[in-house]
Amino acid sequence: MSSALEIPLQEVQRRLSVDNPWWKGGAGIDADEAGWPRRDYFPHFAHLVQETGVRRAVVLIGPRRVGKTVMLKHLVQRLLDGGVPGVAILYVSLDTPLYSGRSLESLVRLFMEQHQHPAAGQYWVLFDEVQYLKDWEVHLKSLVDTYTHIRFIASGSAAATLRMKSRESGAGRFTEFVLPPLTFAEYLRFAGRDESLISEREDEAGGPSRYLATDIHSLNDEFLNYLNFGGFPEAVTSPAVRANPARFLRQDIIDKVLLKDLPSLYGISDTQELNRFFNVLAFNTGDEVGLEALSQHANIGKQRLSEYLEYLEAAFLIRRVHRIDESALRLQRARSFKVYLTNPSVRAALFGFVGAEDRAMGNLAETAVWSQWLHDTSTSHSLHYARWKAGRQDLEVDIVSLDPRTQKPRFAVEIKWSDRIPHQLQELRGIKALASRHPLARRPLVTTRTWTSTADLDGVPVEFAPVALHCYTIARNLLRFRT
Numbered sequence: 001m002s003s004a005l006e007i008p009l010q011e012v013q014r015r016l017s018v019d020n021p022w023w024k025g026g027a028g029i030d031a032d033e034a035g036w037p038r039r040d041y042f043p044h045f046a047h048l049v050q051e052t053g054v055r056r057a058v059v060l061i062g063p064r065r066v067g068k069t070v071m072l073k074h075l076v077q078r079l080l081d082g083g084v085p086g087v088a089i090l091y092v093s094l095d096t097p098l099y100s101g102r103s104l105e106s107l108v109r110l111f112m113e114q115h116q117h118p119a120a121g122q123y124w125v126l127f128d129e130v131q132y133l134k135d136w137e138v139h140l141k142s143l144v145d146t147y148t149h150i151r152f153i154a155s156g157s158a159a160a161t162l163r164m165k166s167r168e169s170g171a172g173r174f175t176e177f178v179l180p181p182l183t184f185a186e187y188l189r190f191a192g193r194d195e196s197l198i199s200e201r202e203d204e205a206g207g208p209s210r211y212l213a214t215d216i217h218s219l220n221d222e223f224l225n226y227l228n229f230g231g232f233p234e235a236v237t238s239p240a241v242r243a244n245p246a247r248f249l250r251q252d253i254i255d256k257v258l259l260k261d262l263p264s265l266y267g268i269s270d271t272q273e274l275n276r277f278f279n280v281l282a283f284n285t286g287d288e289v290g291l292e293a294l295s296q297h298a299n300i301g302k303q304r305l306s307e308y309l310e311y312l313e314a315a316f317l318i319r320r321v322h323r324i325d326e327s328a329l330r331l332q333r334a335r336s337f338k339v340y341l342t343n344p345s346v347r348a349a350l351f352g353f354v355g356a357e358d359r360a361m362g363n364l365a366e367t368a369v370w371s372q373w374l375h376d377t378s379t380s381h382s383l384h385y386a387r388w389k390a391g392r393q394d395l396e397v398d399i400v401s402l403d404p405r406t407q408k409p410r411f412a413v414e415i416k417w418s419d420r421i422p423h424q425l426q427e428l429r430g431i432k433a434l435a436s437r438h439p440l441a442r443r444p445l446v447t448t449r450t451w452t453s454t455a456d457l458d459g460v461p462v463e464f465a466p467v468a469l470h471c472y473t474i475a476r477n478l479l480r481f482r483t
Helices: 009-019 031-035 042-049 068-081 104-114 136-146 159-169 184-190 216-229 233-237 239-243 245-266 271-283 291-298 302-314 345-351 361-373 429-437 467-482
Strands: 057-061 089-093 123-128 150-155 174-178 198-201 210-213 288-290 318-321 336-341 383-390 393-402 409-414 445-448 453-457 460-466
Touching: 009 089, 009 104, 031 068, 042 057, 042 068, 042 174, 057 068, 057 136, 068 089, 068 123, 068 150, 089 104, 104 123, 104 136, 123 136, 136 150, 136 174, 184 216, 184 233, 184 467, 210 467, 216 345, 216 361, 216 460, 216 467, 233 239, 233 245, 239 245, 245 271, 245 302, 245 345, 271 291, 271 302, 271 336, 271 345, 288 291, 291 302, 302 318, 318 383, 336 361, 361 393, 361 467, 383 429, 393 429, 409 429, 429 453, 429 460, 445 467, 460 467
Parallel strands: 057 150, 057 174, 089 123, 123 150, 409 445, 445 460
Antiparallel strands: 198 210, 288 336, 318 336, 383 393, 393 409, 453 460
């Protein structure tokens, strides 16, 4: 006997019909959602989902507001366009109050019964915002084992929660797909500026394409926009959000992650302390830090600081980068490391927009380069920064990639937001020393603001290229070689 306080079944059915308009013949997804640009990652995601030979659920994870829900809707449209009947697709957003208290299996059974589906058919079930259901990972694993004819896709914004629980309970049953913030190349496409600002020159030998800026000053203007708000699709496409990204990011990303997601997952009691600590890291993105100095500055114990760093990294808010020395060796007792925001736009949301001449631009340019590499997990894990003493001098190189097999340097990059360096070659002692000691697979690169050229550092050839163009090139080539 149902309780008088229970939401009537017909109300749940009615809401499911509203959320799945494609159940009516000829209908598709919402016109506004259909018109949104596709993320560059969508083809890879759709291909993974449509590989139905492997009995696994696909779990789409990533930071808040990077387009996960829209990607699910685009997936629905791809299935419809491919001939899948609309009644064979169920989409459920679990943050809908009408679904509160209902298990995943009860919703699946309701879907099957409502359409009188035979068990032998192929069906598609998409659970959005799955973190709102307690023990979702246990229920989803059971569904994968029970309903072998259904392809399950789950997504959610509590990235740290999803990643931890999917690996603990979904081993062998879940396949993760990480959707990061927008790359600079995606931003330009979303803003409709890529074709007018970038020209492509293909490599005749089949190597990476070379991209050229048709107007480097206009490209830098867009690069500033990218740093200030361009990491989030909605901020690029919505004038209202772009006009006040601080409120948008604070409410939907910072506050929900720092004050809700992480405390509920890890039992953090002092959320204000965590918030203050994150603000310190965000303001100083790209700086080298140590636990001792951080502990003294924030007045937080080193053990708790280590835990906070782990939590923030699990939530895709920051990335720690480790140091190597001139021999390309990791220090056994490393006391310092660099911390980067995974999305440079977060700093602007917290502390205001930056201009081309702001002191923060050097660190933000470095953060932007790192954020492009984070879209490729295997490569990003090979990246370090180098710092060592040579006599009385401290030498440093911003990015050094180590070959995963040999652990030897394969390329090195020094990141600058300035055109002064090509005329002050003596300041490139670090990258010169590293390249002289280790044979690199390609010429060392030093980024600039607008300057493109080459130089010779006492037998070490060096290439100069604008940092905005370098960010674009990384993003485009990573995607090209992923396909």
